[in-house]
Amino acid sequence: MTKSATKRPFIHPEGWKFAAIFFAISMAALMLWMPLAAIGFLLTLFTLWFFRDPERNTPQDSNLIISSADGKVCLIDEAYPPEELSMDSQKMKRICVFMNVFNVHVNRSPIKGVAKDIVYKKGQFLNASLDKASDKNERSSLVINTDNGTKIIVVQIAGLIARRILGFISANHNLEQGERFGLIRFGSRVDIYMPLDAVTKCVVGDTVIAGESVLASLN
Secondary structure, three states: OEEOOOOOOOEOHHHHHHHHHHHHHHHHHOOOOHHHHHHHHHHHHHHHHHOEOOOOEEOOOOOEEEOOOOEEEEEEEEEOOOHHHOOOOOOEEEEEEEEOOOOOOEEEOOOOEEEEEEEEEOOEOOOOOOOOHHHHEOEEEEEEEOOOOOEEEEEEEEOOOOOOEEEOOOOOOEEOOOOEEEEEOOOEEEEEEEOOOOEEOOOOOOEEOOOOOEEEEOO
């Protein structure tokens, strides 16, 4: 195993502005009502914890599909890729990971390859644990082409609370396995599509770690 990327601060930069807002409100609330200020300080600490971005030890193996998200495997099935990608109408194996507000929300590449396409689609904000969230919710789809020509699709799905999907890369970016490519704010889901003959290495209900847990292996 190797480190997935260069060492970074434990708190992702995206979190500091939200923490600063809560902290400023808390300081102002000190002059009004102490319980309100206490709630504000707790929200400040929670925000910093939510945006934590720990280092991960990623298995460097081109045959392994690594989890892109921290959370719980909520669905394993066969499904067509998102329609906005305009890909061939062939089903793929899909493994879905639901992230609650206590999980790390920085997403990582499941495999080494080139970011061929990144397509964003507006939608609803249903509970991300629901099956229909894959079709109805706002999402961003990333198509990764591996060196052997296999296509892996990673879909970041906004949830009931999550209202912003952030991307760190652009098309044609060379991704390393376990590299950070995006973030979803405040509870969401990530779907990973892979060939039908991929061998599943997890079951529904498993708790997985982004950049470390093996979801499947390529046949």
